[in-house]
Amino acid sequence: MVETSIKTLYDQDFDLWVQDTVNKLNTRNTEALDWENLIQEVEGLTRKDRRELKHRLITLFEHALKRQYVPLKDCYRGWEVTMRRTQSKLRDILTDSPNLRNYLRDIYHDCYQEALENMRIEYDTLFPNICPFSSELDVLLNDKFWKD
Incomplete structure (x- = not known):
């Protein structure tokens, strides 16, 4: 993955942001999560x-x-x-x-x-x-x- 800020990734390619977020959740890499947008998306469900x-x-x-x-x-x-x-x-x-x-x-x-x-x-x-x-x-x- 090209080095892009998390915020930019969310704004530029939502699907890629979701894949990246799922990968981070699967590996328990919670420190690198885009918490603000993740919370927003879960609330949106x-x-x-x-x-x-x-x-x-x-x-x-x-x-x-x-x-x-x-x-x-x-x-x-x-x-x-x-x-x-x-x-x-x-x-x-x-x-x-x-x-x-x-x-x-x-x-x-x-x-x-x-x-x-x-x-x-x-x-x-x-x-x-x-x-x-x-x-x-x-x-x-x-x-x-x-x-x-």
Whole structure:
């Protein structure tokens, strides 16, 4: 590896920085680690999962609202496929990080409100202000929780 400052390596070639950091961790060379950027990257891992959970929960609510309250039967199948795919992705994230179930519970109502706002812009349909879907995560993520 060409002699480059750690900070410059991080800024110039992230992949190379990761490889170098992993090598240093494997050899227990902690004194040479770029601690500032390493901490930042580790913190970023959970932020990414949290953003993904929020995005997916909003998507789930949007499609569930459409499926339950928008009378376009030709669209039902597509909305249901999106909901099942979204449930699967949410389960995958929670399988890897079960502690995020608490975060999902915390953002549940805010995500519903954001989905509700989006659907009110998209459709001239009356949607309920209070979330009509189960707040039990096992139901929300594993079952057909919307009404036919």
